[in-house]
Structures are given as structure tokens and as C-alpha cells.
Amino acid sequence: MSEYNENQELNEEVGSTQENGEMTMDDMLNAYPPLEVGDTVQAEVLAIEDNQAIVGIKGRGVEGVIPYKELSAKPFDEVTEILNVGDVVEVVVIKQIKDKENGSFLLSKRRIDAKVVWKDIQEKFENNEYIEAPVKDVVKGGLVVDVGVRGFVPASMVEEYFVEDFSDYKGKTMKFKIIELEPSENRLILSHKAVAMADKAAMSEERMATLVEGDTVEGTVARLTNFGAFVDLGGVDGLVHISQIAHEHVATPGDVLTIGEKVNVKILSVDQEKGRVSLSIKDTLPGPWETIADKAPVDSVHKGTVKRLTSFGAFVEVFPGVEGLVHISQISHQHIATPHEMLQEGQEIEVKVLDVKPEEHRLSLSIKALQEKGNDVPVEEDYTDSYQADNEDDSSFTLGDVLGDKLKELQDNE
Incomplete structure (x- = not known):
């Protein structure tokens, strides 16, 4: 009417x-x-x-x-x-x-209308539901969202990462989690970051279930730290420890990798409960020993760097990731009590290949084979007493390698 x-x-x-x-x-x-x-x-x-x-x-x-x-x-x-x-x-x-x-x-x-909107928002808040709404304006400190009433998204709650300029967000429709509401004060605080984190967690759990130890997959370098690189496998970040980046020594991950780079990685282990994945780039690359027989045949001469000195000899790196042993008897024609008398770690030297066994990762080298023999005769000694290397130093060498020429001389005298 x-x-x-x-x-x-x-x-x-x-x-x-x-x-x-x-x-x-x-x-x-x-x-x-x-x-x-x-x-x-x-x-x-x-x-x-x-x-x-x-x-x-x-x-x-x-x-x-x-x-x-x-x-x-x-x-x-x-x-x-x-x-x-x-x-x-x-x-x-x-x-x-x-x-x-x-x-x-x-x-x-x-x-x-606002009373109805607030009632609907209250129900969504209690049921832990998201709301979807357009960004009406960008203001100092965050975003203004129109959900029928005014909502505010603080800058720290927009994304998981730092955003310097929010201008592109104006007019964009996004999902938000209700963080705080007080209708009497017309106060509504929203977060898109919480939605993004929840979505990432769900995707991570789903993706984690598909990862199998031993598989090789492609990923993207997401972050670099001083101890390694985190690689995004599509919702799951796995760690490539610095020791697993390359066969050769890597000082810092940034020397070899860049953020955003696509890499192949081998899955070393998957911990579903802790959400941890260990990866290796090194295991997907050709090993430095695979072609060593061609690169370092017997009698070939190479420049190398003294990496370690032990009581029985010196380990010299002749190629990245390839170390050979210069037995103490092959350091000099003169008798020396310890390799430290003639060599120091980090020293650049020339060596001659005496023997190469790729499948055993063994390379026997000599310094004295490149030197003229002197008049003095080495004094015989018990080389077994000098064999005190730990398992890491001698894992690729036999007792015969350690005793070297002296063992051969003793066998000949018999």
C-alpha cells in the first residue's frame, strides 16, 4: 500500500x-x-x-x-x-x-544490510571458514577490503613474503581468513597470508606423499644458506647440504647455484613426520672418477694441490673431486721421516701417475719420478709403524699402497 x-x-x-x-x-x-x-x-x-x-x-x-x-x-x-x-x-x-x-x-x-553481513561473518569466523572479497583500496599499513563491511589486511598479513609495493593488489579478489572481528566497533581484521600458508601446508603434505627415496626429480633453487640450498620440489622444500652440491669442494652454495635455477636432485631421505627431505645434486652428476682413466693414464704428468698430509704420505687433488696418494717413499729420492719435511697443505706441485684404478677410486702418484736421483741412499725403516691414518684418509688405499716400495723390496730380499 x-x-x-x-x-x-x-x-x-x-x-x-x-x-x-x-x-x-x-x-x-x-x-x-x-x-x-x-x-x-x-x-x-x-x-x-x-x-x-x-x-x-x-x-x-x-x-x-x-x-x-x-x-x-x-x-x-x-x-x-x-x-x-x-x-x-x-x-x-x-x-x-x-x-x-x-x-x-x-x-x-x-x-x-551491515547487520546481516556481520552475522554472516561471525558464523564464518566460528566455523573457521574463509571469505572472498575484492581489495577496495591500498592504504598506509595494508589493504582495505570490501566484504559488505570494511575489512583491513595489515601489510604483514598479506603474503608469506615481504611485499614492497601493494598497488597491484587494488581491485584484486582474494581469499582471507578472519583474524579478529568486533561489530560494535566496525572492526574486521583479515589475513591472506594465513590462507596461503594453509594452502601451502596442504599441498606440501600431498606432495610429500609422492616423494620416494632414491628417485631423481627436478626442482627449483628457492633459498641459499651458508650450509646448503633449499630446493622447491613443487610445494615441498628439500635441503641440499653443501657437501651434496658438487663432487668438488664448494666454499659457499652461491658460488655454484643461483635462486630460481632449475636443478636435478636425488632424494636421499624423506621424513614424513618432520616434513624434511634431504637431497643431493652431486649424485645426479657424472662422478669425477668415471673418466679418470682417460684423463690421468699411467705415466701422465699433472699439476695438483696438496690437500692432506699424513704420516705415510700426501693426498694430492689433481682434478676436482679426485685425490691421489703420493706415498712417503714417492716424495723424494732422499730419506724423509715425515711428508711435512718436504710438503705443506695447499702447495701446488707436479706429480706423475703410477697407477689408476677408477672402480676403487684409487690413484697412485709420484713426485720423485719427476726428479733426478741423488747420490744418497734412503735408509731402510719399518713403515708399518708410520701407518696411523684414520679410516677417512686411507679408505681407498690398501696396506700395500701405504707401505709402497719398501714392501716390494722386502719381498724381493726374501
Whole structure:
């Protein structure tokens, strides 16, 4: 029923009672219940003028105005997207416009909508559900999101990583987790970072289940540290320890790898409970010993670096990842008690290959074979007493390698 018809019926009723002497003009004025600020009432749209709606407040005998900004909690361009003439909507009284004839009122449909929105947000919060909404604006400290009410995303809650410029986020629709809400204060704090982290965790768990120890897969170098490199395997980050990057010595991972680089890695181990994956790049590369017979045949001469000195000789690196043993008897034609008398770690020297056994990772070298023999004769000694190397130093060499020429001389004397 329109406001006009409602008033007409009331006037007819009042006129009839006046004729019968039953109702005065004061009675007519008091026929409608009073309207107070904060009241929620039904209103019929009478007209749409100047981007606002003129309405008749049902059962109150007065009109009201719903201004543009109070029409809806959601974005819109035209008033007719929200209301049309003849629509009946629920509104709340904001204030009375006292200078208007018949006492017009300022009304809000938006605030009624907001109550519904807050109720929906509260339910989603209690059920730990996400909400999806567009970023309305970028402000200092974060993002403003339109979810029917104003939501705020602090800069630290936008992404897992640091974002320097948020301008590209404006207008973008994103998923958010509700972190905090207080309808009475119109406070709503959201986080996209929490959504991203949860999605990553779910994807990581799913991906982790597909990883098999011993498999070789492709990954992307995600981060570099002083102890290794983290490689993204598609939702799971695995660690390549610095010792597993290359066959040769690597001082820092950044010397060999770059962030974003695609690499093949072998899966060394998978710990489902702790979410840890150990990887090796080295195991996917050709071993330095595979072609050593071609690169270092017997009698070939090479430059090398003294890596370690032991009581029975010196380990010399002739190729990256390839060390050969110069037995103490092959260091000099002169007798020496320890290799330290003639050599020092880090020293660059020339060596001659005496023997090569790729399958055993053994390379026997000589320094004295490249020197002229002197007049002095080496003094015989018990080389077994000098064999004190630990397992790491001599794992690729036999007792015969350690005793060297002296063992052969003793066998010949027998």
C-alpha cells in the first residue's frame, strides 16, 4: 500500500469519527506511534531522485530519505541496482530532519544490510571458514577490503613474503581468513597470508606423499644458506647440504647455484613426520672418477694441490673431486721421516701417475719420478709403524699402497 493510500484511509476514518464527534485533530496526530532514532521500520520506495530514494514509512504517516551512501553495504553504480519504485525495504532511522514539513527522517538501508553481513561473518569466523572479497583500496599499513563491511589486511598479513609495493593488489579478489572481528566497533581484521600458508601446508603434505627415496626429480633453487640450498620440489622444500652440491669442494652454495635455477636432485631421505627431505645434486652428476682413466693414464704428468698430509704420505687433488696418494717413499729420492719435511697443505706441485684404478677410486702418484736421483741412499725403516691414518684418509688405499716400495723390496730380499 502506498503512503498516499494509507493517509487517505486514515483521513477518511478521522473524518467519519469527527462527524460522529468521536475523534479530534489531536486524536489524528496521535494516531501514529512515535518514531525514534534507531527504530527499524518498513519503508516503501515512492520515488528515486538525485541518487537517493524517497520512501514512505509504513504505519507512521511520514516520509523519509535514504541517501546514496546509505543505500547498500555493497558497491553499486546506479540506485536502481539496489532499489526501484514500489519496493518495500527494511531501514533504520538515523535522525529526524526537523526543517522538513511533516517531519521527514533520514534513513539507512546500508546499516540493516551491515547487520546481516556481520552475522554472516561471525558464523564464518566460528566455523573457521574463509571469505572472498575484492581489495577496495591500498592504504598506509595494508589493504582495505570490501566484504559488505570494511575489512583491513595489515601489510604483514598479506603474503608469506615481504611485499614492497601493494598497488597491484587494488581491485584484486582474494581469499582471507578472519583474524579478529568486533561489530560494535566496525572492526574486521583479515589475513591472506594465513590462507596461503594453509594452502601451502596442504599441498606440501600431498606432495610429500609422492616423494620416494632414491628417485631423481627436478626442482627449483628457492633459498641459499651458508650450509646448503633449499630446493622447491613443487610445494615441498628439500635441503641440499653443501657437501651434496658438487663432487668438488664448494666454499659457499652461491658460488655454484643461483635462486630460481632449475636443478636435478636425488632424494636421499624423506621424513614424513618432520616434513624434511634431504637431497643431493652431486649424485645426479657424472662422478669425477668415471673418466679418470682417460684423463690421468699411467705415466701422465699433472699439476695438483696438496690437500692432506699424513704420516705415510700426501693426498694430492689433481682434478676436482679426485685425490691421489703420493706415498712417503714417492716424495723424494732422499730419506724423509715425515711428508711435512718436504710438503705443506695447499702447495701446488707436479706429480706423475703410477697407477689408476677408477672402480676403487684409487690413484697412485709420484713426485720423485719427476726428479733426478741423488747420490744418497734412503735408509731402510719399518713403515708399518708410520701407518696411523684414520679410516677417512686411507679408505681407498690398501696396506700395500701405504707401505709402497719398501714392501716390494722386502719381498724381493726374501
